Amino acid sequence: MGSHRLGGATLFALSARQVTKRFPGVLANDRVDFDLLPGEVHTLLGENGAGKSTLASVLCGLYKPDEGAVLRNGTQVRLTSPRHGLQNGIAMVHQHFRLVDRFTIAENVVLGHRNLPFRLRANDLEDQVAQVAERFGLPLDPRVTVGELSAGQRQRVEIVKALYQGAEILLLDEPTALLAPPEVEKLFETVRAMTQAGKSVVFVSHKLGEVVDISDRVTVMRDGRVTGSVARGEADTRKLAELMVGRDIDLSPRRSRVAAQETLLQLDKVGLTKDGIERIANISLSVRAGEIVGIAGVSGNGQRELAEIVAGLQAPTSGEILINGARVNGIGTRKVREAGLAYVPEDRLGTGLAPSLSIVDNLVLTRDRGFLVDRKSALVEAEAFIKQLEIKTPHAHTATRKLSGGNSQKVLLAREIFAAGDNSRVLVVCSPTRGLDVGAVEAVHKLLDEARSSGKAVLLISEDLDEVLTLADKVLVLYRGSVVHEVAGHEVDVEAVGLAMAGLS
Amino acid sequence: MIIGNFRIELEPRLSSPKWLYLAVPAGSLVFAFIVGGIFLALTGHSPIGTYGSLISHGYTSSKGITNTLGLATPLICTGLAAAFAFRMNLFNIGEEGQMYLGMIGSAWAGIALAGHLPHVLAVPTVLIIGAATGAFWVLLPAILRAKLGTSEIVSTLLLNYVALNLVNYFIYGSRGFFRDPTTSFPQGRGVEETARFHSFGTSNTYPTVIIAVLLAVALYWFMKRSNFGYETSVFADSPNTARYAGMNATKLTLSVLLFSGALAGLAGAMYVVGPAGKVDPGLLQIGLGYAGIVVAALARYNFVAVVLTAILFAGLRVGGASLQISSNPVPIAIAVVLQGSVLLFALGGEIFRRNRLRIRRVQQVSVAS
Incomplete structure (x- = not known):
């Protein structure tokens, strides 16, 4: 021009x-x-x-x-x-x-x-x-x-x-x-x-x-x-x-480097009908230890419901959800967590984290707290995370809403990946890099990749197709509550996935 | 806003320095006194002389301070009740009615139970039953709120009027259990002597003031350190986060509102074991329940600050009342004007804690292209 x-x-x-x-x-x-x-x-x-x-x-x-x-x-x-x-x-x-x-x-x-x-x-x-x-x-x-x-x-x-x-x-x-x-x-x-x-x-x-x-x-x-x-x-x-x-950034695809092992999360013909509308229709999928299964799709096609069902915030109206082989349908968030699930919701501040509370207080959120809250060990933990994940914050008592999006996401991921402990091996992550900088995206992807390598089963639900394609070993496309397309991560045909996302397959 | 060559702007502060948390309330107090002083001057009173006498009658004389502490005792409790609920965004404004019910419940215990109890247990029992009836009065609004999401503001407020008429009925409207049978003059039936505290010396201060202060400190510690305090702070900050973490919203709502009601009920019970010794319609006149909400708001829902604010407010009341009987009587309305001004300025002062006032010279833009 x-x-x-x-x-x-x-x-x-x-x-x-x-x-x-x-x-x-x-x-x-x-x-x-x-x-x-x-x-x-x-x-x-x-x-x-x-x-x-x-x-x-x-x-x-x-x-x-x-x-x-x-x-x-x-x-x-x-x-x-x-x-x-x-x-x-x-x-x-x-x-x-x-x-x-x-x-x-x-x-x-x-x-x-x-x-x-x-x-x-x-x-x-x-x-x-x-x-x-x-x-x-x-x-x-x-x-x-x-x-x-x-x-x-x-x-x-x-x-x-x-x-x-x-x-x-x-x-x-x-x-x-x-x-x-x-x-x-x-x-x-x-x-x-x-x-x-x-x-x-x-x-x-x-x-x-x-x-x-x-x-x-x-x-x-x-x-x-x-x-x-x-x-x-x-x-x-x-x-x-x-x-x-201002520095070199690596956004190349990351795939599993270990052979996937036993199935940790399984959904069997899960459905959700609410107010007479079918939100989730007959979804079956499984995630094995050491792999990331990515769910692509345009926002509003059932991603939120799917995540909430797995996390125990909503009970499915049909089908079965198994974590480590145990049925967890509708048993509530606390028990689902005990069964081994960690969950990073799409809404970081406001669901995953309490925005006005400090980093320390947000780390104790998913702990078993007893009568008095033990903030001493949480403080030690918080300081370790701040150092290890390079979380930029004045100190561990800073309210999470004062952190940048990338840094608050690091706090949330730290809690859900590391603080949850070894007994927690299933990780559900929703749009983890929405609104984040390129640098923060790289850091989050690195963390998810590490979680996978450490033998966790990761279900990545994201509206960002690039993100799913970068990380997932298996890609599923969600459209109007159903899985309409399924393909291995290294065999993805971007055009076919795009058409499936638009409901045109 | 632009005045002449200057632009005046409020700029949000990134963080508020600690001293501002003290400076803003102190400043609002000074401004409130200035506004009150204008009213005094307009009505032909010397502001300085009047304030001097107000301070002496309210705080510095031994008679003044004991009267003030006596009045502050139930006010601390209603202030704690409001602060406790408001911290969790549960707006219980029924402290007034819950306090009346506390008075009724504790008077019943003082009349019917205290005689059968060992001496050391009489007063505690009366206090506990008063607290329980206060909690009972918020039970219905609490259930409606927790289960159906009904606004607790409206339901607790309306129950205040029910409670008010209940007290009136017991004393003026019927010759029932709470009415003194020995006289035709409508007054409450006295509780057993064992169900009452003795005041300190000849003052109007009762040992209940110690209980109220200890309660404030205990609550401060409990809400800071306990799991219950933690869960309420998460819930207050973000109900979705609480749901995410599997906290039970119904249970939290119920327990916070019931405990708030119990604290307000305790205010009524302290009035019974202290100065009143019976169901006394005098309590209906002084609005300690509503004042508790103001106290809590001024204290920014901090339990320890509630104690200080309650004493400040009680002193204004006591001192203000004394001014009416001086040689140049000052209307009680002046004390009310002062209270209102303190509140207004304290709330208005918030803007200066959150923002910084900036005055800048307007710059002329020069183009270099």
Whole structure:
């Protein structure tokens, strides 16, 4: 995509010049420069806390920079609000959609639009919305209520909304986080249609995935600064990861190095019907000591229910669950734990950990405590973990909510893998790296790999397909509560798995 | 907010330094006295003279401090009751009614049982039965909350009115067990002498104050160290985490609410074994149950701080009441204004503990492109 040159100088659609933004105790953006060409796809890559979301928020008018300036088509603009940003043709689609579930797509799209006629004619609006949608290859029926849509479709509604309101520049925050592979492909088609119409797209992402592949340029941030800006084809993922993290990162696949042994966890025709809806249908699987079985699937296809059933938080309505050969159906979390299960729930802070309690207190959570709580030995344990797993914390009495996502996940994994002891040999892990930095992802994967090597049976349930493919010795795909695809880890055909995740196999 | 060239902002603190936990309440006390002083000046009283006399009547004179400790005794108990429940996000605001029931239960024990008991057991029995009836009064709201999720705020509050009318009925509405049969004047039947504590000397302070203080210290230790305290703190912080760890929410909810009710009931029982010696409708007038909630909130639900706050509040009451009978009588309302201001400023002061006030010069942005 060509740059527009006027009088020899490149005219950028949008630029940041020396933008600095401070928050209490944090320098979120430190003299950041950023340039976006018309018709360009530009990825803003960085770990959590690198400052990329702050920069995106400054660019769309949500934050005002403390120092520096934002330029639109070469002239400085002082954006006072996202609406003001929109008036300048800049729109942001947030990771968590801001739509009204009970409204139709058309109603959501026109919501907040200032120049609506006093009397709304539903038909006119629907036609307008459909027109915009069609022009950019976004198939949508404007009469459908948003509550019935999948994550991918909701995202399309947000994009149509931005386009309807006249956006020339679209900032997408973690756009592929909630999408199945075929949906990602559709998003990319839309992005291509937009750039052909001269619009620019910024992806804000912490993942070295697909978004990097379709970008014309990638700008990498670390610790509030830009560490590099590379055009397509100039750098591979390894180089980008190094720019992001500041050191060499190993994200190559890890497979079991020992022969899998006896079966420790077995599900036999397990089903769950709740409120008349079948959430889990007839799932049978087994996990042996020394292997990781990965469950892939788009969020909301029964992952949560499956994990809760195994962990004893919900009782299945049919079938059997065996841990170490003993039946554990509906005996409650405590007894399931005694039978040898450790569980890392998807929701780290708020389910796995008590956020306001200290690291020490969170380690005693799953212990047998007696009348008085023994915090002395827990403190020794906590300090050992902090050292061994390089958990960054002021001290062992720090509340877990004050830790970064990666560090609180390390606390949780430490408790579930090591503190649980040898008698606990089955480990159920749900989306363990969601929202984590590349560096933390590497550390978590290393821990899971170690757990496997030490002879644990690991069931990894994750919405992150890359994660499942990196770790699992066996991959199962969950779709609408059923296992629709099963394949050995080293024989995976990514396309077949992607289709299965979308229910198309 | 921008004033002239300056921008005034509240900036969240990453961590609050320890001294602020003392400075903010102390500061709110000072500001409350300033506000009260304005009211005093407006009504033609010297603020300094009035405060001097308030402090002397409430705290520094021997008569004042013993009166204050006497009033503080049940207030400590209701304060502990509120703090205990509120810590687990169970908003028992029925301390008032539970205290009345404690008074009724302990008076019954003092009349019916104490005569049959050895001397050393009489007072403890009366206190325990008072606590048990207080717990009984929160039983229904506790079950509804634990099993059906019914708001305990509404149910405990409404039961306060039931308890209030129950006391009125026993004394004014009927000639039953609790009514003194020897006189036509409506008053409670006295408990056995063995069921009462003697006050210290001629003061209005009873040994129950020692029990209340020891109870606060014991609770502080127990909730910090025991498994029960641990489980309640997990549950209060994150019910999902408690469920994940296999804690029994029903059991915890029930035991916390019942124990809170027992503490409030104990307040009523201490009133019986101490100054009252009978079912005394006088207790209905002084609102020690509701005041306990305020005390607990000011003490940030810390059990030891509850003791100090209760004494502070009781002193304001006692001192405020004495001001009415001075040469230039100050209305009791002033003491109430002071109490209200202390609460208001203490809660408002929280914002300064969590945030830092920043005043910055507005900078002009220069573009270098």
